[in-house]
Amino acid sequence: MKRIFERIIEFALIVCGTITTLVILLMVIFLFKEGTGFFRNSMVEKGYALCVQEENPVDELTSAQIKQIFDYEIENWNELGGNNEAITPFRLEEIFNRYPEEEWGENYELLPGKLEEIINETPGIIAFLPVQYLPKAKILHDEHLLPDDFFAGSEWIPTATPAPQFGLLPLLMGTLWVSFFAILIALPLGLGVAIYLSELAGARMRQFLKPAIELLAGIPSVVYGFFGLVVLVPLLQKSLHLPVGETALAGSLILAVMALPTIITLAEDAMRNTPQAIREASLGLGANHWQTIYRVVIPYSISGISAAVVLGIGRAIGETMAVLMVTGNAAVIPHSLFDPVRTIPATIAAELGEAPAGGAHYQALFLLGCILFIITMLISITAEFISKRQPNGLG
């Protein structure tokens, strides 16, 4: 009887383990499936095409070129390898200026004919048209989005027409920029507090401080963000005379505070794990307190301290809400700490709701998720690797 009971429990545990593993695995597979689907999208918005005159020698354009044409940044076909002819971008709405609505036919069946007239009249035209009204004209070859467009793209404008821009660089730079400065602030502070707590603070001080710091880790990130938005952002704006207070600096400061508990707790644990015997050996050889700390305690616990730092970085890179609230969310490559930036997690959180499911924008967000996943996974692996390393004795 007892054996059967044990068997059942054993079986239930195996099922739990398997289900959990499978769910996680499926989530990752889903993430990557949706993410890689991005490259099957075409450059031009779905359901539209670009038309030019039959005589135009240009066959295809890159996503960035299309965007520049419609932003009037490229104004002549010879910049694109074509004839010396001024470019006239044309959108369907502009047909109102030429033909009143009555002339389009009952079901717009006359529209393609009218469009053809317009295209024939305008030599340098490039027309952005819905596929159901396409006139008889040369249609530009519509490429799939290329890895280059994503990984080397320097603009993130997912709602641009006719060619949305999905450049990773501004978001990746934003993430790294904010995280880098967050760690730069949090590292000395965190290690300082950890050393203080582990080596200098009295028992009563530690009993009070340690739970207080651990409590910091439990505060929801939206509360940090709210604090940042209401207190920190106006403060930065006023004291540094910035046009906007929502900057990379604000994000870094908030992230630093959020990464501190991780760094302090783990580093302090590592240092307190230094055997008392080694400390006594050091003191017994006439070393003073400080010499013991930096010659013995820190070398002994260096792997734990490094793991603390790496996990702190992981926390900073993956953090969403607080950063979303205080960094201003401008998707541009940052040049200084006082620029607004947008991070990868903030982008996903802010845009997923408005991206049509299955579209290029939606899949681009999943691809961002994949990137973030890979970054944080690398960080976790590094932390795991470092913290498993024993003190190798070559300090």
Next chain:
Amino acid sequence: MLETKEIHFYYGAFHALKNISMTMDDHTVTAFIGPSGCGKSTFLRLFNRMNDLIPDTHLTGQCLIEGQDIYQKTVDVTTLRKKVGMVFQKPNPFPKSIFENVAYGLRVDGIKDKNFIRQRVEESLKGAALWEEVKDQLKKPAFELSGGQQQRLCIARALAIEPSVILMDEPASALDPISTSKIEDLIHSLKEKYTIVIVTHNMQQAARVSNKTGFFMLGELIEFNDTKKIFLSPEKEATQNYITGRFG
């Protein structure tokens, strides 16, 4: 010469050492024996003020090294500890190379002269009878040595700062018999230059290595005399009972 006068020591309210007065001569080996918790280690740790590290302790009485009370406010603890080396129960090398372990005391003392350090490391390792075994692998992490080698490394580390007194707190209790006998031989040869105080659980060890033996029980020094006398004809009944194994 080490001397204590009416030492009382307390861990909080616990009276760990009761009125201990004794004198230990230079260039002798003094052993402390007694059951666990009798205060012999606490007493040993008085001489390099290691007990200062334990919070909520206090001491009355005098503890003199070469006539100077080491618990006076004017005494610098780090200077004192350079004069009084200590070897611990378990080998506790630093997470550094063999060389750096021995050089540690010199480095924290601010010595930069590389030749001097190298020479002193070699002398110390020879003094601890370890040189022949490690001379080709000084850069290796100390953790890769065997337990007995590590303990001799810890002795070498203590010798490098040229103390006049060496305190040993059960230095062989974590070692195998062969390593133990090496350490005991070492104690014999170190006696020439140093004053050695050793705490041990092992009565044969005390009989083998020491000139004088003190028997502690419940925080009191029951008997202190020549080792031969303690083991052959102790004056107190408690000592007799302990060394014959009737308790403890």
